[in-house]
Amino acid sequence: MKLIKRPNVSTIRNLDLDLIRTFVTVAESGSVTVAANLLHMTQGAASQQIKRLEDRLDCLLFVRKARKLELSRHGEQLLVKARQMLRLNDEIWADMTAESLRGSLRVGVPYDLVTPLASAMKAFAEAHPHVEISLECAASLELCEAVDNGRVDMSLVECLASEAEGEVIRIEPLVWVTGRGSDAWEKRPLPLSMVDERCAFRPVVLGALADGNIPWRTVFESGNIEATAATVRAGLAVTTWLVSTVPPDLEAMVPRAAGLPALPPFAICLRLPSTVQPAALEFARYIRESLSHDTAIAPSRLSVLA
Numbered sequence: 001m002k003l004i005k006r007p008n009v010s011t012i013r014n015l016d017l018d019l020i021r022t023f024v025t026v027a028e029s030g031s032v033t034v035a036a037n038l039l040h041m042t043q044g045a046a047s048q049q050i051k052r053l054e055d056r057l058d059c060l061l062f063v064r065k066a067r068k069l070e071l072s073r074h075g076e077q078l079l080v081k082a083r084q085m086l087r088l089n090d091e092i093w094a095d096m097t098a099e100s101l102r103g104s105l106r107v108g109v110p111y112d113l114v115t116p117l118a119s120a121m122k123a124f125a126e127a128h129p130h131v132e133i134s135l136e137c138a139a140s141l142e143l144c145e146a147v148d149n150g151r152v153d154m155s156l157v158e159c160l161a162s163e164a165e166g167e168v169i170r171i172e173p174l175v176w177v178t179g180r181g182s183d184a185w186e187k188r189p190l191p192l193s194m195v196d197e198r199c200a201f202r203p204v205v206l207g208a209l210a211d212g213n214i215p216w217r218t219v220f221e222s223g224n225i226e227a228t229a230a231t232v233r234a235g236l237a238v239t240t241w242l243v244s245t246v247p248p249d250l251e252a253m254v255p256r257a258a259g260l261p262a263l264p265p266f267a268i269c270l271r272l273p274s275t276v277q278p279a280a281l282e283f284a285r286y287i288r289e290s291l292s293h294d295t296a297i298a299p300s301r302l303s304v305l306a
Contacts, residue, residue: 016052019050022053023061025039026050026069030068032047090285102131105283106154107136108138110143112245116244120287120289123286139199140159141200148273154276156270161265170267174240174263176252177240185260192218192237194218194239195239196222201240232250233249270284
């Protein structure tokens with residue numbers, strides 16, 4: 001019989017997942033204060049947890065530059081595997097509690113991501129029929145607040161890729177969109193239709209137009225993506241959407257060919273509270289599987305304005 005070798009207990013070292021979660025949150029937000037708010041703890045407690053982790057690992061994980069925390073070389077090395085640890089931890093919880101998932105799940109989602117999220121919702125609902133999903137649609141800024149104050153259990157949000165917070169599901173281009181055969185993009189002031197005045201795209205779009213000295217006027221802001229699409233289809237305005245959300249009967253324009261400024265990429269991020277219910281962990285897994293594939297601009301989706 002083969003003897004089973006017992007581990008040497010004196011050499012076993014265990015990492016505290018609470019410390020790891022705090023480290024990842026600080027690393028992703030670049031601020032102990034922001035991380036403390038996301039984790040619902042005081043700034044002092046968050047700082048103390050980072051110090052405890054550094055003491056355990058006997059290295060500095062952060063350096064302060066220009067009033068912002070940046071990862072040290074050791075911190076960058078740890079972050080990759082720390083994220084893997086948290087994801088595996090969350091998946092284990094989801095797997096072990098999957099059969100008993102019940103109750104309600106409140107999910108926040110920007111207006112333009114409701115349709116892309118549909119397949120994940122359908123698959124989750126079929127696998128977990130005893131969980132009642134409800135959606136709250138709003139601008140990303142409002143949804144971040146909703147996660148922080150507990151109004152929703154989890155949320156997708158959109159933000160500049162360079163300022164992404166939380167878990168980045170994917171990054172894709174923000175593009176100008178026009179109706180087929182429309183000349184709205186040629187008009188000045190540029191007729192602009194946005195879904196919501198608090199839309200994450202709005203300040204970026206207006207800033208780009210200002211930098212390009214392009215005058216604009218608002219045609220429509222309703223909080224309803226279908227109504228926005230209707231104004232674009234009718235040739236009354238142009239709008240901006242993530243490339244994957246552009247309806248097939250509308251066109252994503254090449255900025256230079258249309259005389260419009262290029263727009264920066266945006267990240268679709270998953271925001272979870274510090275204490276996550278099992279149903280939210282499980283639904284997060286469905287979201288990752290559904291939305292995390294790479295997205296690129298296909299030539300057939302671009303306008304022939306060039």
